[in-house]
Amino acid sequence: DTAVSQTPKYLVTQMGNDKSIKCEQNLGHDTMYWYKQDSKKFLKIMFSYNNKELIINETVPNRFSPKSPDKAHLNLHINSLELGDSAVYFCASSQASGRAGNEQFFGPGTRLTVL
Template sequence: DTAVSQTPKYLVTQMGNDKSIKCEQNLGHDTMYWYKQDSKKFLKIMFSYNNKELIINETVPNRFSPKSPDKAHLNLHINSLELGDSAVYFCASSQPGEIAKNIQYFGAGTRLSVL
């Protein structure tokens, strides 16, 4: 049973389109994240949510809008896609606190290609 699952695995679309990526975790974690990994393999935090509330938005264009309907789900909607949005997007979850130390569990990633 996959701990953090995200769909779709691949997403190919035209510039200007709107698309969504879904993420679900069954670990009972309070915190979920979206990361972007570009062609240089740098893994950068985009958003962090704790119990459905936005904690961090790391200077991401407002074309990106995360939505957390409950603490087990964090979806990412992207409007007006641009070529530079092509990357692999990872969802992750963690349980903050002294014991768990924010060890993060990642999904398999969504490879987004904007043509």
């Protein structure tokens, strides 16, 4: 059984388009995250949600909007895509927020290519 799943796995689109990436976890975790991994493999957190509530919002352009319909899902919507948005986006989940040491489980990633 897949613990953290993301769709789609690959996304190729034109500059200026709007796209969404979906994430679902079946681990019963309370907290979900979005990370961006750039072409140099650098991983950086973008957002974190705990029980559908936004708790971390890094300095991310407001073209990126996360949405959590329930605690098992965290989707990422991106408006007006730019070339620099090309990256691999990872969803992750963990048991609870506010306590260091909770293992974060990562999804397989969505490779976004903006042409």
